[in-house]
Amino acid sequence: xxxxxxxxxxxxxxxxxxxxxxxxxxxxxxxxxxxxxxxxxxxxxxxxxxxxxxxxxxxxxxxxxxxxxxxxxxxxxxxxxxxxxxxxxxxxxxxxxxxxxxxxxxxxxxxxxxxxxxxxxxxxxxxxxxxxxxxxxxxxxxxxxxxxxxxxxxxxxxxxxxxxxxxxxxxxxxxxxxxxxxxxxxxxxxxxxxxxxxxxxxxxxxxxxxxxxxxxxxxxxxxxxxxxxxxxxxxxxxxxxxxxxxxxxxxxxxxxxxxxxxxxxxx
Numbered sequence: 001x002x003x004x005x006x007x008x009x010x011x012x013x014x015x016x017x018x019x020x021x022x023x024x025x026x027x028x029x030x031x032x033x034x035x036x037x038x039x040x041x042x043x044x045x046x047x048x049x050x051x052x053x054x055x056x057x058x059x060x061x062x063x064x065x066x067x068x069x070x071x072x073x074x075x076x077x078x079x080x081x082x083x084x085x086x087x088x089x090x091x092x093x094x095x096x097x098x099x100x101x102x103x104x105x106x107x108x109x110x111x112x113x114x115x116x117x118x119x120x121x122x123x124x125x126x127x128x129x130x131x132x133x134x135x136x137x138x139x140x141x142x143x144x145x146x147x148x149x150x151x152x153x154x155x156x157x158x159x160x161x162x163x164x165x166x167x168x169x170x171x172x173x174x175x176x177x178x179x180x181x182x183x184x185x186x187x188x189x190x191x192x193x194x195x196x197x198x199x200x201x202x203x204x205x206x207x208x209x210x211x212x213x214x215x216x217x218x219x220x221x222x223x224x225x226x227x228x229x230x231x232x233x234x235x236x237x238x239x240x241x242x243x244x245x246x247x248x249x250x251x252x253x254x255x256x257x258x259x260x261x262x263x264x265x266x267x
Contacts, residue, residue: 020082034134040071041125044101048118048163062108069105076102094124116163123156150226154219161212162186165200169208173200190216235259 022033047054047068054061076098083089090096101118104111125131126149132139139145165173166182175198176182185198189212200208234244239257249259 016081019078023079023082031134034130037075038125038131038135040068040075041121044068044072044118045122048116048159065105065108069102072098072102072105097124114167116160116167119156119159119163122159123152126152146226147223150219150223154216154223157215157219158183158186158190161190161215165208169200169205173198173205186212189213190220192217 021027022030024030047064051061054064076095079095080086080089097117097120100114101121104114104118132145136145136148139148162179162183165176165185166179170176170178170182173185176185181198185200187193188195188198189209192213199205236242237252237255237257237259240252240255242252242255251257252259
């Protein structure tokens with residue numbers, strides 16, 4: 001009489017497979033779950049914007065801060081469990097950025113001045129497949145996606161630069177007494193308008209001003225190119241691998257291979 005084999009464990013009750021199904025699955029439950037995660041990402045960005053005002057109400061500030069920190073920590077833990085190799089997960093730059101953002105939430109008394117980096121979550125959100133497979137799935141691989149990413153890069157840069165100027169030059173620069181002044185300086189610098197009524201002091205002030213001008217012009221040019229250049233569709237050629245083509249292309253312009261690009265309405 002052979003020994004009975006043990007009954008296989010039900011995979012549905014294991015934590016990691018369930019998390020993978022939620023974070024990477026295509027079911028209705030998975031999509032709703034990812035939408036909830038996106039709301040948390042947007043809440044972190046909104047908290048950064050409102051933080052200077054909430055600092056005047058310490059109790060409310062710390063309650064919101066630690067609630068968001070708890071949720072972000074739970075999200076990061078769940079994402080880590082989705083990976084079979086934790087070392088590979090830790091190699092991702094976005095993970096280190098999220099960990100630093102979590103540190104600014106956990107230790108606001110010491111790292112509040114670096115909290116402006118939390119707005120980088122907006123950039124990583126819009127540039128993630130996670131976003132375009134959920135909220136933006138209707139516009140995935142379209143012109144709308146390209147324009148949205150370019151605008152987000154510009155907006156994120158404005159907020160990060162403003163936060164940097166506000167944190168390190170508040171009341172040190174003549175005429176700068178609040179966040180709006182820092183935003184005003186950033187916009188006038190990156191557009192190279194340069195009214196000159198607010199100037200950052202010292203050599204580091206000049207370096208920051210130069211960096212804002214160069215980065216701002218670059219991002220403006222990128223946005224302009226995205227808006228004005230002819231529309232392309234993402235359809236990889238199965239012969240040479242060229243990724244984008246004209247919407248009405250019949251042959252690949254790189255190798256001449258016959259293409260069969262679907263209409264955008266059916267894409």
